[in-house]
Structures are given as structure tokens and as C-alpha cells.
Amino acid sequence: MHKPAITQVAIDTTIAARWSGRAYDAKKSVSHAQLIALLEAARWAPSCFGDEPWRFVVWNKASSPEAWQQAFDCLVPGNQAWVIDAPVLLLTCADTLFGHNQKPNRFAQYDTGAAAENLCLQAANMGLMAHQMGGFDADLAREKFNIPAQYTAMAMISVGYPADISTLSGDTLARETAARTRKPLAQLFFDASWGQGVKDVI
């Protein structure tokens, strides 16, 4: 299903095409070269002091089915309902300390969000669909996968080929077919002073 962003002026087609769908094709796996492309995209995100504070764990159902299942078990039931068909899961983590001086990095989560977005865009570029989720048990993931305390678990991401929406039902289907929405530009983006919304393109 394609649900491109509706914008006042044309934007990058990959950014417009990316969206967080739920219908995955359980029969199509993601190749190792595709995985590396996803990670290369994340790797080349910008970061404060070039710290690259992101760490991602990747679980590929095809090569590591047991570990994939353990990662899946960390998700809340509402996400498990549709993630079950996704061949790849990831967990993004942010390094709380700068590498060069071991002091707190206040940009760690911000920069990790950028890297994750690059990954999602690269997925869209390759005809894959990536969906980030905050709905998982971060403590359980830390315990299962021995994530050091220095790293904050941020989001899980499902990746795979999109399937026909007929594979979904109920609430998940309703969310899949609902129109994508965003707040008006002027509510989020201000011109020269806080609260003064930018003017639309006429």
C-alpha cells in the first residue's frame, strides 16, 4: 500500500514514500546486502562531535530464528499482532557518554533518532517497509541481550517487504487504511520568533 505524504511543495520522493505500515510479507526475506545497505544509511547520519552514539542490534529471522523470537517477545501484544510477519527486527540504542571524554552526551538520543530515520528511508528506497515502535519492554530487552547500562534502549524497528492489506484484520487493518495526518506546518514551525507560525506557500 502506498500512502505518500501530502505536501504543499514537492519533497524528496523517498521521504514522501516512507511510512510506518503493518502489513508484512512473511514469505519474503531481506538479504544480507540489503541489511548492510540499511546499516550503511544509518552509519552516515550526522552526530555531535562525530561521536556516532547509535548502536543497533539486528535480528534476522532467516539466519537467527531463536534470537528473533526473543526480540519479538520484548514487544507489547499490540505490536506483536502484526510484527509476527516481519522478517527483520532491530533495536536502536543511544550511548549516553561521549567516546572522547566519557562525559554525558546530551545529543545521543537525538543523533540516534537521525540514524534510525536514515535506516527507515533506506528501507523505503529499496521497496522495503520499516516501522519504528516504542511499545516494547526495554528492561526485558536489556536483560535478554546483555545491553550495558551505558546505552539507552530507544526503539525497536520491524523491516520487511510490504504485503497486501488483506493479510490484516480488525483494528490493525483500520489503522493501515486510515489517512496519514500531520499537524499544520504553522503549529510546529515558527518564523523568526517562537509561536509565530510559518506562512504557507501561496
Add this chain to the structure above:
Amino acid sequence: MHKPAITQVAIDTTIAARWSGRAYDAKKSVSHAQLIALLEAARWAPSCFGDEPWRFVVWNKASSPEAWQQAFDCLVPGNQAWVIDAPVLLLTCADTLFGHNQKPNRFAQYDTGAAAENLCLQAANMGLMAHQMGGFDADLAREKFNIPAQYTAMAMISVGYPADISTLSGDTLARETAARTRKPLAQLFFDASWGQGVKDVI
């Protein structure tokens, strides 16, 4: 200057092309339609609960020179040295509270980083160059622009057309011409368990 990312496999050309250069063409301004394209790209980033926690303030030197100067004054001298030629400045802020229940949003900075990355990619897509900076006085920016306490100031971003590197000198020129580097993939991205680096594409 073009310094595309060097990757094991091909990635999205916009993601590969984006980089944080410093040589701006002071004579070329950014149009309102281009600004809206940058903001539309940011607007369509994903966010937890669809909260869209990002707020951006935009200062366009062409239309608001005094406010642009006030924003510029918040930067550290090392950034001012080259930002002086950038026609547009932005400040990204993260809403610390969810809109639907006013509880802390632990994904606010992460999601704001994604929106900012979309903006930087859209700049690259249009032949503009965006450069994010952590080096600014966030307290001063809050005071000058009346940013409410609920929002955390994250990064400033310069945007404009790239110029020939002959406009730079000294340390700034050296940084501009240095090769772009990233840590090895296996150091940041793990296969199935923490610390087990992903294998390269052979």
C-alpha cells in the same frame, strides 16, 4: 564540494550526498518555497504516538535580518566563523511532554532528531547544504526567543547554497577538505547479540 559517503553497497543517493559542509554562498538566498519544502520533509518524520514533538524556529536573513543576527549571536565563535555566510538558521526543540496526556515523552529528542535529519536530507536533495550544530548557548536562545520551559533546545542548523571552498581558510578549510569518516560497521551494528559485529558484504 561533493563528498559522498563511501559504502559497501549502494545507498539512497540523497543520504550518500548529505554532508555537513561549512562553505556557504552569501550571495544566494533560500526561497520561501524551498523553506517550506525543508519543513514539509521534517513534518513527515515518524514519531511515537504520532506526537510530532519537534518545534523548529526558522530565521531567514533575507526577510528577518535582525532576528537572524540574534540567532547567530547564540552560536559559539568557532561556528560563527563560517555560519556568517549562511542565509538561513534554524533551532530545533523537543517537546518534553506528550500532547495527549502531558506525561514525559522519552522519545521527544529521538523523534526530533529524525525530523531534523529529514530536513537536512531535503536540503541535500535541493542542492542546498544543511549543517547541524550543538555549539550554541541554549540558555541564551531560550531567553532571546522566549522558548517555553516545556521544550528542550537541541540543535541549531545552518542552511544555504554551498560555495567554493576558496571562501574558507585556516582550520575551517582544513576541516572542509578532510575525508569524511565513520567507525567500522561492525563496531556499531550487531548481529543477533550485543557486541557481535555484523559481517561485511563479501
